[in-house]
Amino acid sequence: MGVTSKLLNLYRVDQQLSGLKRKLKAAERYLNAQSAQRDALQQQAETLKSQLRQLEASAHNDEQEVNSMEERMLTLRDRANTAQTSKEHTALLTELNTVKADKTLIEERGLGRLTEIDSLRTALAEVEAQIEQRGKVVEVAKKDRDERETEIRDRVEELEQKREAARAEVPAAALALYEERQNVASDDEEVMAAIEELSRKDMEYTCGACYTIVPAELTNRLLQRGDLSQCGKCHAILYIEDGLRDEIQTAADKKRAKNATAQSR
Ligand SMILES: [Zn+2]
Numbered sequence: 001m002g003v004t005s006k007l008l009n010l011y012r013v014d015q016q017l018s019g020l021k022r023k024l025k026a027a028e029r030y031l032n033a034q035s036a037q038r039d040a041l042q043q044q045a046e047t048l049k050s051q052l053r054q055l056e057a058s059a060h061n062d063e064q065e066v067n068s069m070e071e072r073m074l075t076l077r078d079r080a081n082t083a084q085t086s087k088e089h090t091a092l093l094t095e096l097n098t099v100k101a102d103k104t105l106i107e108e109r110g111l112g113r114l115t116e117i118d119s120l121r122t123a124l125a126e127v128e129a130q131i132e133q134r135g136k137v138v139e140v141a142k143k144d145r146d147e148r149e150t151e152i153r154d155r156v157e158e159l160e161q162k163r164e165a166a167r168a169e170v171p172a173a174a175l176a177l178y179e180e181r182q183n184v185a186s187d188d189e190e191v192m193a194a195i196e197e198l199s200r201k202d203m204e205y206t207c208g209a210c211y212t213i214v215p216a217e218l219t220n221r222l223l224q225r226g227d228l229s230q231c232g233k234c235h236a237i238l239y240i241e242d243g244l245r246d247e248i249q250t251a252a253d254k255k256r257a258k259n260a261t262a263q264s265r
Contacts, residue, residue, distance in 0.1 A: 002225030003174050004239050010166040010178065011192045017159050024148045031141040038134040041127055048124040055117050062110040069103040174228055181237060193236035195219060197244060200251065210234035223248060 076096040083089035167175065181191045193209035205214045212233040221229050222240040229238045 001169075003171055003228055004222065004225065004237070006166070006169045006171075007174055007178055007228070007237065008192065008239050010163065010170055010175075013159055013163045013166050014182075014191075017156065017163065020152045020156055020159070024145070024152060027141070027145040027148050031138070031145050034134065034138045034141050038131060038138055041131045041134060045124060045127045045131060048120055048127060052117065052120045052124065055113055055120065059110060059113045059117065062106050062113065065106055066103055066110070069099055069106070073099055073103070177228060177230075178237065181235065185236075189234060190236045192239055193231065193234070194241050195222065195238050195244075200248065207231035207234060207236060207238060209236040214238065 073096060076092050076099065080089055080092040080096065083092055170178070178191065185191050190209040193207050195205040195214050196208045196211075198204040198206055198213070203216050203219060205219045206212060207214055210231060210233050212231060214229075214231065218229040218238065219240075221227060222238060223245060230236065231238055
């Protein structure tokens, strides 16, 4: 078996493995996205709670201030009623009016705070409902991920053993190249690609990954099971499907036989 075929055995196992794991990975990505959304909502709830605590404390302070102002007003009123002089009476009434005006301001501010507290509570209740809902989605996503993992576990184990066996057959240099390709190839790039026939007569073949014409020299090397060939453009390691190789060789044999017959006549 040529080096390309040995590598192809490994590649096919790798493809089966990544195909199996693809669904699991998708389930994992979904789970992570849902968990992240729930965490963000929880963060939002924490922020709302702390704003609420601050406002409630301020409202409480206002309330106490209003109480002490009311007490102060009662005292001032009593003293005004029992004032000895009209000057003292006027001064006490002026102070009483000042305290009253201040109290009104604080009461207005308090009303504003109460409205704010109400809307924060409404917002918090909404966020908490969303957290609960998202939590259910996360649970379902987690269950789905676990199920997929269990579903493929045996098959993955089996394939991983197969992979080890296939990997052991590949010469070190070819394996190094293959693993380097696996590392550098992006998701939409192929590590290996079959060559595709454009014209058998003109020996025109293209890389199955990027459709660049493969030089005839590389095609011949593949046909003869020689060294590894890489596409000059996308660097995929090229291979030829057995069926196509057989067809090309049968056609070449026939042509040779025909030529030989023609010459012998
Ligand atoms: Zn290519």
